[in-house]
Amino acid sequence: MAGVLILVIADVGSMRDAFEEIESLSMVREASMLVGFYDIMVVAGSDKLSEIMDTLIEKIRSIDGVKETSTHIFIE
Numbered sequence: 277m278a279g280v281l282i283l284v285i286a287d288v289g290s291m292r293d294a295f296e297e298i299e300s301l302s303m304v305r306e307a308s309m310l311v312g313f314y315d316i317m318v319v320a321g322s323d324k325l326s327e328i329m330d331t332l333i334e335k336i337r338s339i340d341g342v343k344e345t346s347t348h349i350f351i352e
Contacts, residue, residue, distance in 0.1 A: 278325035279305075279350040282336060284316035290341025291315045297339050303332045314346070325349070 286294045299307040306319040
């Protein structure tokens with residue numbers, strides 16, 4: 277199982293809506309709203325890393341209110 281941590285910066289006033297849409301995505305195992313530099317933390321997993329990279333990240337980046345993402349791949 278491949279896994280990633282995706283940190284999201286949301287537009288002002290859009291964090292909750294973006295969070296709810298991200299949380300509903302099928303590969304998302306955990307999502308939390310944060311206080312700090314990043315607004316949303318996402319832990320996602322799939323049998324194939326390519327599915328995460330090609331599908332999930334593109335879906336998250338296309339959500340209204342998502343300004344920026346930073347993706348970190350789990351190595352262990």
